[in-house]
Amino acid sequence: xxxxRLVNNFTIPDENVLDIPGILFAAQSQPxxxxxxxxGPPNSIFLAGALLSKRLGSRYILDFRDPWTEHPRxxxxxxxxxxxxxxxxxxxxxxxxxxSAATEYMAQRLxxxxxxxxPVHPFYNGYNPSQTEPAALPSREKxxxxxxxxxxxxxxxxxxxxxxxxxxxxxxxAGFDLDGELAxxxxxxxxxxxxxxxxxxQEARQRMSQANVVAMVLPDDPSWAYCRTQKLAxxxxxxxxxxxxxxxxxASELIHAENAGQSFQHHQIREAASAIxxxxxxxxxxxxxPDLQWETQTKEMAKFVERIANPS
Numbered sequence: 001x002x003x004x005r006l007v008n009n010f011t012i013p014d015e016n017v018l019d020i021p022g023i024l025f026a027a028q029s030q031p032x033x034x035x036x037x038x039x040g041p042p043n044s045i046f047l048a049g050a051l052l053s054k055r056l057g058s059r060y061i062l063d064f065r066d067p068w069t070e071h072p073r074x075x076x077x078x079x080x081x082x083x084x085x086x087x088x089x090x091x092x093x094x095x096x097x098x099x100s101a102a103t104e105y106m107a108q109r110l111x112x113x114x115x116x117x118x119p120v121h122p123f124y125n126g127y128n129p130s131q132t133e134p135a136a137l138p139s140r141e142k143x144x145x146x147x148x149x150x151x152x153x154x155x156x157x158x159x160x161x162x163x164x165x166x167x168x169x170x171x172x173x174a175g176f177d178l179d180g181e182l183a184x185x186x187x188x189x190x191x192x193x194x195x196x197x198x199x200x201x202q203e204a205r206q207r208m209s210q211a212n213v214v215a216m217v218l219p220d221d222p223s224w225a226y227c228r229t230q231k232l233a234x235x236x237x238x239x240x241x242x243x244x245x246x247x248x249x250x251a252s253e254l255i256h257a258e259n260a261g262q263s264f265q266h267h268q269i270r271e272a273a274s275a276i277x278x279x280x281x282x283x284x285x286x287x288x289x290p291d292l293q294w295e296t297q298t299k300e301m302a303k304f305v306e307r308i309a310n311p312s
Contacts, residue, residue, distance in 0.1 A: 009077055012084050013043035013068070020048045024055065032056040035097070035309040039063035041071075046092050059097040059308055063123065064106050072154075072223040093118065098308040100301065103250050105226040121304040125230045126294035127237030131202070135209040135284075142192070143169040143280035145243065146211030148204045149231050150176035154219035159245050159266040161185040164192075166273035169280075174199045174207060209238040212280035213261075218246025220266040225249025236260055236288045241279035243272060258288060 007015040036058050038049025046062050053060035068074070068089045069082075076082040093099060093114040100123040101107040111120040145164050151157045151173075161182070164171045174196040177183055186193045196207065208214050214235045218224050228250045235242050236254075242261030244252055252263035261279055264272045290296050 005077070008081075011044075012081065013047065013088055014041075015044075016042040017044040017047065020044065020051065023048045024051060027052055027056065033058050035305055036060040037063055037305070039065060041066055041068075043068050043089075047088065050092055050095060053097075059311075061098040061100060061305065061308055062092060062096045064099070064101045064110060066102070067106055067109075067226060070109065070223075070226075072219070072221055089113070097311075098304065100304065103226050103228040105250050119304070119307070121301065123301045123304075124292070124297055125228060125233040126292055126297040127233045127288075128294050129237060132205055132209065132234065132237035132239070135206070137210060137212065137284070140170075140212070143167065143212040143276055144172055144210075145169050145213045145215050145276060146172040146174075146208055147215045147217070148174045148199075148208050148234075149216075150178060151182045151217075152176065152178040154221070155217050156220065156266070157182040157217065158185045158189075159220075159269060159272070160215055160217055160243075161189050161191050161193075162269045163243075163245070163272035163276065165189045166269060167276040169213075169276050170194070172196065172207070172211060174204050205234060205238060208235065208240060209284075211240055213243050213276055214238065214240050215243045215245070216251070218244070218249075218251065220247065222247045222249075227251055228254065233292060236292055239284040239288065241282045241285075243275060243279060245272060258292075260285070260288070 011017050036049050036052050038045045038060060040046050049060045049062065069085050076085055090113055093110060096118060099110050099114055099118060099120045101110055102123060102125060104122055107120050107122040147160065161171065170192040172194050173182060175198065199207065216229065216231055216235065218227055225247050226249060232251055236258060242255055244255055244261060244263040245266055247265065255261050255263055262275045
């Protein structure tokens, strides 16, 4: 903690800025590319991309997988740091040749900061249909609700555990319980629970395709409304109904648009519990919108990269 506090006080945008000299040195032995894609976080990669672009005479794209200054956990130690972060972000956006973003919300905000002359392309998280083939559901006495991912920090497992208990369902978890909050909630509320530990991506996709309901939890904070996680893309691909707990936002809008499940806020435990049984009775829905598949996303991103590389 002491080390990280010191690093945050003396490095901007982040501690990985110390890697930039090595990145610049490594690029000296490579032929200049037509276009550089700097994907972050860490946000220092954006600075590295801009410096490489200037040194090599290449065009560059900033690819935001998460927000920078508007990230809910972005907490500069002083007002001076806040101003410098904002200055770095704005100047890099205005000097970029193109910008891509993982969510619609980020794409709109970054476009406003960059100005109307900088092209912006939403490059969403996707899924591979060949890796998320629907499976037959086994017969069960009670619905199985699966959460496939780690619980950590602001992601509170209690609303999900309470909803599962009230619905008289079973909860299955694959991933880390980093703070022990899930184990504590399971014991406190007496949940029927099974921990699968860490699984390979392939094993996790197989398990989620056999769950009656797949669950996702976002922090109970309106600032996370921008979030559109990779977990959600995998859930959509597996075709099982989704129970989402978190603030209204881009994830809940996507679930509604795809008729893929139901979304509730953290305090709506009773409504979420009632939804579990309704969702569990739904048949598997194969072949979600092609727009959500990686193949579609990467082809569109490839066109964007080509457009930036050859603006004429």
